[in-house]
Amino acid sequence: MTLFAAEAIHKRFGARVVLENISLGFERDRVHGIMGPNGAGKTTCFNVLTGRHAPDRGRITFDGRDITGLAPQRIARLGIARSFQIMNLFDDTLVIENVLLALPAFRGRRTSVLGKVFEDAGLTDAALAVLDLVGLADRAWEKAAALPYGDRRALEIAVALAAEPRILFLDEPTSGLGAEATQGLARLLDRLRQRYTIVIIEHDMRFLFGLADRISVIHWGQVIAEGTPAELMADKWVKRSALGEVA
């Protein structure tokens, strides 16, 4: 069943058309990949789907509800979480607090002006559990800025997970990671797929083909192919696009 759908999305910046008539559907409990060469419009597509930019035309629905043009914070509160390719963390803040802030239960305490941040042991434990999931539990009390690059990537995902999402959008999660860290991330996502509906943008084809149930290929702001990894392997356009031959 389709949980999240985008129909005929158009987006332009000035004279540049970035997304042209893109339609995508993400099924519940599946991992959906979006791939394509640099500049194909993948990140813009994510930004439109998660509310950072409103589409010029088209319609976005989540669980049957029209969310086109809603502000990102409202979309986030519906249970749509995302990570960023360029990391967006609260750098001067403890690792655990980055996660804590994203917990919906903590957000419920946002107007507390006299309460203490860590006074609710249940919330602290929930934040630690999320960190444990991405392998950062033992660094919980360090400053986020002090983490090495790979751990910051993991924290980026942890913040998205903390929101208790019904659908999780990951923007180039392997970006900048070495081979070993990429494998670790693949194992993490393999665990997460049991629990979440996931959409991943990725240019690392091997990584994506190993994970995704379905993949959409975006090029020139359009979906040029769609299918299971096996189907796409056989598609010469996909191969050439991914190799950068169609430029």
Added chain:
Amino acid sequence: MITLSDLSAKGGSPVTWPMGLFLLGLATAPFWLAPIGLYQYLGIEIAIWILFAMGFNLLFGYMGLHSFGHGAYLGVGAYAFGLFQLHVGTSLWGGLLAAVLAATVAGAVVGLFLSHRRGIYFALLTIGFGQVFWFSAIKLHSVTGGEDGLLGIPRPPLELGFASVDLNDNAAFYWFVAALVALVVPLLWRLVNAPFGRVLQAIRQNELRARFIGYEVWRFKWATFTISAATAGLAGGLFAMAQESAYPDVMSLHQSGLIVMMVLVGGGLVSFWGPVLGVILYFIARDVLGGLTETWLLWYGLMFVVMVMVRPEGLAGLFHVLRPGKGRA
């Protein structure tokens, strides 16, 4: 990178050594001000400006919103206090309540226009609104007394039920102001360490992420602006009592610039206590340098320039250098 990293995330108990030192200083000032060559009224001025600066830094340092028109709310508080005494009745709490309420309403209304703005647009709008208040104070002659302002504002006595304390005496008035400061400062400390305050700081660090984890960023900006204006209003009410008058200069651009300077020099960007250091340094400079030369403001200004160039974290930043590795205190 300038950060407010000295702030306790885990604790948040107001019982810390700087708080102890601060309250101790506040409680003992009348006994050592005169012996070191200063005077009682200076203590009153410093305490009032600490209130103003601490509330201002909630917005400036914690939220990262650079208001250059905050003198307006100090002035609104001062005028509201004066108008209450002159037209409604002589009442200490009535006047202070009027000061806080008027500044809160002014801040809340202006905040609605500001809370969707960022960076230079935010700063310019704060200046613009600041000028609107200042101009109104000068031109609404029948209400505000024009350029002369409101003169002869009484200092109503503090009624304690069993006794009435005459606040016309500067010593008694100091104790009254100090008691309010001792009440408000720990509350502000609690606020910045509570979930509300931590969200503010998260927004300052990364507004985009804060939105994408579901926070209505503009509401936090609005609330912070309003709280900060309310604190300025309380300081303004006390200022009107101290000066026994309210006049347009209180809300001039000069005054707004002064508070920014004090907070920056003191290190409000890196520490909760920065504004306190900045206020003390300013008044000491005014009185000590001012005793030596008429051009003291020039020297103070030069000190500010040097400070921004070599130690942009301000005075409080020096303590960080002296006490490294204090990341999570």
